[in-house]
Amino acid sequence: MEYNFREVEKKWQHYWAKKKTFKAENKSNKPKYYALDMFPYPSGAGLHVGHPLGYIASDIFARYKRLKGFNVLHPMGYDSFGLATEQYAIQTGQHPEITTKTNIARYREQLDKIGFSFDWDREVRTSNPDYYKWTQWIFIQLFNSWYNPETNKAENISTLIEKFCIGNLTCGEDRGEGWGDLNEMQQSDLLLEYRLAYLSNTMVNWCPQLGTVLANEEVKEGVSERGGYPVERKLMKQWSLRITAYADRLLSDLEGLDWTDSIKEAQRNWIGKSEGTSFKFKIQESDDTIEVFTTRPDTIFGVSFITLAPEHELVEKITTAEQIKVVKEYVMFAKNRSERDRMSDVKKITGVFTGGYVLHPFTGKQIPVWIGDYVLAGYGTGAVMAVPGHDTRDYAFAKHFGLDIIEVVAGGDLSKESYDAKDGKLMNSDFLNGLDVKDAIKKAIAIIEEKGLGKGKTNFRLRDAVFGRQRYWGEPIPVYYENGIPKVLDEKELPLLLPDVDKYLPTETGEPPLARATNWKYKGQFEYENSTMPGWAGSSWYFLRYMDAHNKNTFASKEAINYWQNVDLYIGGAEHSTGHLLYVRFWTKFLNDLGLLPFTEPAKKLINQGMILGRSLFFTRIESDSNTSTKHQIIISCDDFPKYYEPISNTFIGEYTKWHCPVEFADEKDRFYKKNLAALVDVYPMFKDIIAKETFIVNWKQDDKGEDYLLLKSEVEKMSKSKYNVVTPDIIIEQQGADCLRLYEMFLGPLELSKPWSTIGISGVSNFIRKLWRLYHNGGVFNVSTEAATKEELKTLHKTIKKIVHDIENFSFNTSVSNFMICVNELTEQKCNKREILEPLSIIIAPYAPHLAEELWFKLGHTDSVTYAQFPAHKEEYLVNDAFAYPVSFNGKTRFKMELPLTLGIKEIEHAAMDFEEVKKFLEGKSPKKIIVVHNKIINIVV
Template sequence: LRITAFADRLLHELEGLDWPAGIKLLQRNWIGKSEGAVIDFKIDKHEQKIRVFTTRPDTLYGGTFLVLAPEHPLIDLIVTEEQWPAIREYREKTARKSELERAELTKEKTGVFTGAHAINPANEQKIPIWIADYVLLGYGTGAIGGVPAHDERDLEFAKKFDLPIVEVVQPLSNEPALGFVGEGIAINSPIIDGLTTAKAKKKITKWLEERGKGKGAINYKLRDWLFSRQRYWGEPFPIFWENGRHHSLSESELPLVPPELEDYKPTGTGEPPLAKAKDWIRYSNKATRETNTMPQWAGSCWYYLRFCDPANESRFVGEEAERYWMGGKQAGGVDLYVGGTEHAVLHLLYARFWHKVLFDLGHVSKPEPFQRLVNQGIILGEDNRKMSKRWGNVIDPLDVIAEYGADAFRCYEMFMGPLEQMKPWSMKGVEGLSRFLARVWRLLMDENQAGEWQLSPRVQDVAPEKSQRKTLHATIKKVTEDIESLSFNTAISQMMVFVNAFINAPSVPVSAIRTFLILLSPFAPHIASELWEKMREKFTVTPADLTDQSWPEHDEGLLVEDEVEIIVQVNGKVRDRFRAPLGANEEELKATALGLPKMRELLAGKQIAKVVVVPNKLVNLVTN
């Protein structure tokens, strides 16, 4: 699949997403956009040229050798007869290594001279052509220009094989030029001597373009996506082959269902398991079906769209349903995606690509699938290690639920700390949340002598007191905002504040309790529903069910402080405090401070030289 055609968009459109900076950086690095130039090096005594991509065309005069990937197709044309044995042996060794092993920065550099030379287009000098396994055919052009004075790997290679080293960039600071990889001033480069790196890049690129020896270019690490697997479990491709060419099935032949096989193990011949279904493979007298299958990404890249319209039998999602669920001003369709960092550069990147293809085809209304991404932290064992059978620290949720209930389990998981953080499990913490839920229960319920729980007579249809209204609306505001920010732990803390404020009150207003149970229900749905039903037996509620209630809204006016705490200082040291009406004038604050019993005692026999009053904050009494 041509994911590279979307590389720029995948890179640029990250900016409009509310994703962790680290995930964005991982995707940028995976896409790996590099701006520079491609330069053609003519092979001495041959007609062919070797094309090299570099991000530093300003260092061209420092190029003293070329290195090709061992698989480069030009090698077979340029290797001299005496070098063939060494080249062949080196290629065989390279074939046994993974790309990861080959690209390892710390490994010792190896390579073999091909016996051929190329011409450096900047100075017309002959430079040797080598092969080395640290150059990968899949990145860039499969060839690099060796500039040992200003590249760490090239310097190691040049020192190992005694190749020339020419310094062509002078640092702006006093550090040595050899091994310098930053920007500086061009030296030993007649065309661009004295220019800064930025200007030197532009001038040498233009010079190459004018002479047909190179041009400006953009390169990506990202490669097109190999989208086939040789296994049974996977969607079969709706493709058939005829006379060596592939053709798509008509829509009337979809969906294509794989045949049932008694044995879907590998064939042993290199063919996929579907090759065993001889009748299914035969599409016509002249055509056969494709036997490769799609990878798991074929389903996981766009599953979320089906949630919008699961009963639609004619389309994966209807236009109206997609606009309704995925619409809005933001770039991404799904408002919130919670997932681990392990998805950063595979699932999340592939899903973005897949969604953009659907967007270009007009099937979806947004160019991005996921607007906001949150990476949840993992829960560690009680010993602060990752849960593992090896450590014997695995917590079985069913055991916790059996002892404390599902609500306590849910609430504790949310109360452990910020969602994104790694956190250790604690059974004492579960017990603490269980006690909190027991307090919620006792806030509304009393146990009679028969051991039966009944709605407490303290729950009454009365208006909340002023302080109760303030606590209620502070709780509405805090829980609502914390749910939006995924700060579930602090939302639960605020509900604890609410319970503490109401549990010893002589009367518990039913209106406040209704609102509280709505707030509690996403966190502890079972106990909230049970208490709601108990309350509804005595007090009528419309609509009846807890799940049908509208989410409450707070009244900001009830949260405005009408009193403030005033600090009282004597000679700059805090000695007492008192509460006063918001906006009380200086004389009122001064009189109250001087009338405090503690102040009368401290100031006995002393003369007050000055009184400093900061409205709504403090009174400072200065004595001689």
């Protein structure tokens, strides 16, 4: 009887669920291990073959750790608030909650079929009120906290009020009076400038099509990450989180983390720390000053103009009467440019002269003040001292407008380009002349500080995170407004439930959907905040909830947190490197500041699995003749391209276009058969429009059986529903089994590498499974002997154990599958069916192919699950060789092998080599210059 994976896999999945095999206890004598996956957003498309890649890896590791005697927490849940579900709700009117439930059910079914060892009793869903109650609770803590720079941590807002009361802190230049003199509104406004969750007028990324603001990392190249809609800058009153308070700690704590360098580097770049100096230029004939930020104070004598951001507050003040018209026009132009426009013509230089001047602090010279949109309002002071000689952007601006370029650092050729390198001697720079750049920076700062012109300052690129979304399907922000003053709900009043609305669209007046909720008022009278939290809110702390998923009194009990600590292994996609991973680190540090967590980082080790790419297939079409009234759409096979191709002009005759063919309609040779046309149109109605047209001609080809087909063009791209290239794991599980899928996904290559999905090699893995099964069977009957194993058999087993342990601990799952194959090949060769070998083998393969392992374990006579067996240790004694076939090389080129006992010393090996016939032959009578012998490795003879 061959291995019946369908029956076996079902049987054990049932067993695990019934016996709660993977239930993790919050108390145990065993050491703990927390293996976490980034939880999925349950979309309507279901799980595709890319999702399980990381899940399989972490599952193997979790199962391995159980076998090694650890108490393992390996949970799974759903990031179930989000835009896609809401867009679907808008289109169909179906409540997002229903869509979410359906999608989750489908995900769960798919996950179960792969045989993961999740403790499902701990499942979390971010859209469940039981869960988002605590997301809201954390928001309230953020609102009630400020960041004390003296203690370098978050503290309750009361300690700030105290400082105001005793006058240690002033209430701000424009307020002047003491805390007690401020009215309630003024006090509220003042505190909002310090709270970690705060309301303010900020420049936000507004996406009109989505009807909401977006965080910086949700905007890619000027369009929204989801949907690809244009984004513009807009000043809006918004909730934000003061992540910038943690910028320095987020940066410095990266050091101790076992994360990949590329992720750490991405975070460093995103945080963007830059150290420099800020100092003031006095405006001519005015008491006002313009403050600039620079990292190159050494180039102070190279300043030939000042550039302000169009939004800079002094623009109006400094502009002269003659210039007022052009300046106003320019500011309007800059404001109305969308983000994408601005980004797409970065090289286009725009700006205007204000007519105003500032005075150089050292030379007293007049310096013109310009406005340019290459200066960002949100960074530094929104003003730069332009040093065209030594800054590329300033140089371009100066060249474009014909402004002076002064050389102050020797070493470049300023007629061609600016010289930005921090290398060379200062010139034309008064007291800095002759100094190296490094020393000049020091001296310049010293003198600027001495003269009281400015001081050293650190800037971050990181912006505070906009936290409100003008959308429905998210956590309501637990805030109400009393006389226009924002106040948070009492903890006892949580959760603030998401109200029902008649439509999931903004109101006629442009208010967010929550404004549609009728009778939704705090205590029946105060307006609630009607924006909701962003998608990343719930995922910023979910790893904590798994520790104690059903706790009604707190987000997770102290005992649970103290036992589980932070995540030992976190696996997920690299696309979350600057979004999710920064926020979850931020929240962890914040909760640590409040004394609620005993650790400051969420995850000790992080691995990014590579993306599994899809292989898209395309119909290719040539539009025959664009001049005649009837255009013929000729669909051709891609290997017919040359017939329609004009090699001289490098173009197709007529217009060439392509469109996706759903991959499941093609055979393994990328052929689409005419007989499937009706089915294609049936499943994908959009093809009807294209194919049904009368002007549509298909150049079918014929295979050897005379059947009509088209050869499709293939390309590798991201797997997505819209590209018709999604492959779900379901078919593979149905045809080859879950263990096969698990092994195959690991066998594809290193976990971190991106690779296109292809099932071409899967038969090798499925053969391996059958071969392994056959070791334990003879003619279909279970047949394992108790005879003692031979030396060779023991060597095969122990060699394999050693390699597998090494591979797992280095997350090299692809090579461990190879090693299992080698092991099974050797044991088959040895005709081994000894229990002494096969029983340990069934344990070490259990993390990879758990269903198969359980079945073999059961057949070996065990009554409990293999999950908690003991992982065998390898014994070196079985691995010792007594001889080694030394490769003998001449000048580094390997020529032949020579078997010698390992007991021989270096000198003896040398002698043995010189006596060897083949060596003599290669030496041709010459004597060698040198012989290099590396014990157990190589013999190299230099001639």
